[in-house]
Amino acid sequence: GAVVSQHPSWVICKSGTSVKIECRSLDFQATTMFWYRQFPKQSLMLMATSNEGSKATYEQGVEKDKFLINHASLTLSTLTVTSAHPEDSSFYICSATEEEPGLAASYEQYFGPGTRLTVT
Amino acid sequence: SQKIEQNSEALNIQEGKTATLTCNYTNYSPAYLQWYRQDPGRGPVFLLLIRENEKEKRKERLKVTFDTTLKQSLFHITASQPADSATYLCALRNTGGFKTIFGAGTRLFVKA
Numbered sequence: 553g554a555v556v557s558q559h560p561s562w563v564i565c566k567s568g569t570s571v572k573i574e575c576r577s578l579d580f581q582a583t584t585m586f587w588y589r590q591f592p593k594q595s596l597m598l599m600a601t602s603n604e605g606s607k608a609t610y611e612q613g614v615e616k617d618k619f620l621i622n623h624a625s626l627t628l629s630t631l632t633v634t635s636a637h638p639e640d641s642s643f644y645i646c647s648a649t650e651e652e653p654g655l656a657a658s659y660e661q662y663f664g665p666g667t668r669l670t671v672t
Numbered sequence: 673s674q675k676i677e678q679n680s681e682a683l684n685i686q687e688g689k690t691a692t693l694t695c696n697y698t699n700y701s702p703a704y705l706q707w708y709r710q711d712p713g714r715g716p717v718f719l720l721l722i723r724e725n726e727k728e729k730r731k732e733r734l735k736v737t738f739d740t741t742l743k744q745s746l747f748h749i750t751a752s753q754p755a756d757s758a759t760y761l762c763a764l765r766n767t768g769g770f771k772t773i774f775g776a777g778t779r780l781f782v783k784a
Contacts, residue, residue, distance in 0.1 A: 556715075586772075595676070595761070595774040596716070645715045661772065663708075663715035 554580050556648050558664035565636055565671055572632045573667045575646030581626035582648035586661070587619075590643045602629055636671040643668055674700045676775035678762055684781045691749040693778045695762030698743060700773075702764035705738050707747050710759045710777060719760075720747075752782045 555578040565571050575585060584603050588596040600616075602608035602623035610616045620632040629648075633640055645666040651659035677696045685691050695705070703724050708716035722729045722738045722745070729736050735748040749756050759777040 558715075593680075593776065595776040598771060598773075601770070643713075647715070660718065660721075663717070666713065666715045668713065 554648075554650075554660075554662040556582075556646065556662045556664040558644075558646055558667050560667060561665060562668040563670070565669070567637055567671055568635055570632055570634045571636055571669060572630055573644055573646075573669075575629045575631070575648070575664055577627045577648045577662070580648075580650050580662075582629070583626065583651060584649050585623055585629040586647045586649075587621060587629075587631050588645045588647070590645060590666075596645060599631075633669065636669070638671045641669055641671045674698070674764075674773060676700075676762055676764060676773060678760075678775040678778045680776065680778070682779040682781055684783065685752055687753060687782055687784050689752055691752045691756065691780055691782070693747040693760050693762075693780065695745040695747065695775055696743060697762075697764055700743075700764055700766070701740075702766055704765040705736075705745050706763040706765070706772070707734075707736055707745075708761040708763060708774075710761055712759075716761055716774075749780075752780075754782045754784050756780060757782050 557576045559574045587599045590596045599614045600608040600610045602621050604623045604626050608621040623629040647661045647663040649659045675698045706721045707719045710716045720736045722736050733750045737746045759779045761777040762775040763772050765772045
């Protein structure tokens with residue numbers, strides 16, 4: 553079945569530093585990847601959607617200069633949290649689909665295991 | 673604004689009983705409704721998808737109903753087992769299909 557991995561699974565960094573999180577589709581080509589953030593006991597909040605080779609589309613309220621997304625290939629997307637602050641501490645989850653969501657709304661979305669970011 | 677409501681209180685049931693979780697939504701006309709399972713510290717795992725023109729869907733011990741008039745979905749786990757203990761998320765997607773919105777989930781505890 554379709555597998556999505558994330559690395560690292562957890563990271564602790566100091567305030568002001570940048571952290572990169574990788575999301576890989578292991579056995580399929582991910583046309584589209586999504587990045588979510590989840591705070592404890594809250595729902596997944598979509599941060600941005602990316603297609604391979606093009607700029608990511610950010611949701612309202614998400615700073616694109618702070619959360620840099622690069623969908624470099626059909627199997628890899630990265631999220632870089634720049635100048636991280638304690639309020640950026642959260643659980644970051646990526647998901648991927650082989651399809652183009654705008655064409656087929658019934659696309660199946662495969663989620664990675666998540667990355668726990670703690671900024672001290 | 674679009675809103676998905678799931679019971680924020682945990683649901684505690686005895687092994688072997690049927691667990692029923694509720695998902696209500698407002699200001700939205702989803703074409704698809706999905707249920708996911710999420711274990712602590714893990715990403716969601718897809719369980720079932722039901723379309724707006726479907727009333728019910730089953731998969732093994734799972735059953736989902738979708739009432740677009742009531743704007744509600746019910747998720748049932750029959751013959752529940754302790755291994756079913758997890759948080760269950762309801763998610764909606766519209767016809768444009770570009771974005772999925774998630775509820776906050778309901779935590780289920782199945783006692784042996």
